[in-house]
Amino acid sequence: MTDHAVLLEEVTRTYGNGATEVAALRQVSVGFARGSFTAVMGPSGSGKSSLLQCAAGLDRPDSGAVRVAGQDITRLGEKQLAVLRRDRVGVVFQAFNLVPSLTAWQNVVLPSRLARRRPDPARVRELLRRVGLEGREGHRPAQLSGGQQQRVAIARALLGRPEVLFADEPTGALDRATGHEVLRLLREAVDGFGQTVVMVTHDPEAAARADRALFLTDGRIVDVLERPTAERIGARLGGGR
Numbered sequence: 462m463t464d465h466a467v468l469l470e471e472v473t474r475t476y477g478n479g480a481t482e483v484a485a486l487r488q489v490s491v492g493f494a495r496g497s498f499t500a501v502m503g504p505s506g507s508g509k510s511s512l513l514q515c516a517a518g519l520d521r522p523d524s525g526a527v528r529v530a531g532q533d534i535t536r537l538g539e540k541q542l543a544v545l546r547r548d549r550v551g552v553v554f555q556a557f558n559l560v561p562s563l564t565a566w567q568n569v570v571l572p573s574r575l576a577r578r579r580p581d582p583a584r585v586r587e588l589l590r591r592v593g594l595e596g597r598e599g600h601r602p603a604q605l606s607g608g609q610q611q612r613v614a615i616a617r618a619l620l621g622r623p624e625v626l627f628a629d630e631p632t633g634a635l636d637r638a639t640g641h642e643v644l645r646l647l648r649e650a651v652d653g654f655g656q657t658v659v660m661v662t663h664d665p666e667a668a669a670r671a672d673r674a675l676f677l678t679d680g681r682i683v684d685v686l687e688r689p690t691a692e693r694i695g696a697r698l699g700g701g702r
Contacts, residue, residue: 465492465528466625466657467516472525474511474680485511486522487680493625496655498648500668500689502698503677509661510629512677516659517552517627518542530624547576551623553631557610559602565589565609566598569617580620588616591646593639608634615643619650626650628660632667644670665694 474486485508493499493516501509514520515527518534526533534545546552559568566585573580589598592612602610611634618626628647632640648670650656660671668674669691676684676697686693 464494466495466497466530467493467659468526468528469512469516470526470528472512472515472522472527474508474515474520474522484680486515488525489680489682490525491675491682493657493659495624495657496651497673498651498658498671499660500671500674501659501661501677502663502668502674502694507677508680509677511680513627513629513659513661517550517625518546519552547572549624551618551621551626553611553614553618553626553628555629555633557602557607557614559610559613561602564599564601565594565605565613568602568613569620572617573621576621578621585616585620588619588646589613591642592616593642608636608639611635612639612643615646619646622650622654622656625657625659628658630661630663632662632664640667665691665698668694 469489469491472486472489475482475484477483489512501512503509511520515522518529521535527535529545530549534542537545560571563571569585569589570580589595592615594609594612597605597609611631615631632643635643644667647658647660651658662668669689671689674686674689674694675682684697686697
């Protein structure tokens with residue numbers, strides 16, 4: 462048995478062909494330990510989102526292996542991947558991916574309903590309260606701000622207590638107070654429930670909540686900070702050490 466919730470082995474992902482080809486990931490090998498919180502950082506185009514998408518089974522690498530709970534998901538068919546993502550993986554997207562015709566409450570419980578599981582109303586209510594949406598449970602996405610829609614997506618991802626939660630800039634559209642509460646929820650998912658969190662972020666303060674920070678440049682991991690602080694991250698991003 463591996464102690465990694467997710468393991469990437471020599472993963473390469475390119476987009477385009479010929480003169481337009483871009484290498485998003487170049488033979489990346491990295492593991493995410495069970496019950497750990499990792500921040501993934503780097504400039505735009507460094508491969509952060511590609512790493513997250515390959516690790517979550519949302520995109521297939523050109524070569525290499527991606528293992529979730531010891532299973533090589535690059536060998537799974539689309540139906541098997543869909544089941545794995547539904548039952549074991551949570552994802553918070555930058556684009557929210559909410560269903561316009563459903564209320565905030567209905568969007569949060571939708572994955573559980575599709576999996577034929579009965580969601581706990583008390584937990585749904587508590588999650589919506591903690592992401593700042595108490596009183597807006599019946600609002601549809603068009604009636605919510607972008608930041609509020611992001612909060613719905615975060616509550617939805619946390620509801621089923623997935624083994625691994627991938628988050629792409631989860632606090633980017635939030636005000637400071639709500640962003641801190643969301644980061645506290647992610648930290649609690651790790652410390653209280655043993656979940657694994659992988660978060661893409663540009664924010665040194667957000668990354669400082671993690672156990673370690675990975676830095677990508679041109680599709681490669683170029684540095685790792687254990688027990689990062691905002692100051693150390695800021696120095697690293699600014700070219701210092």
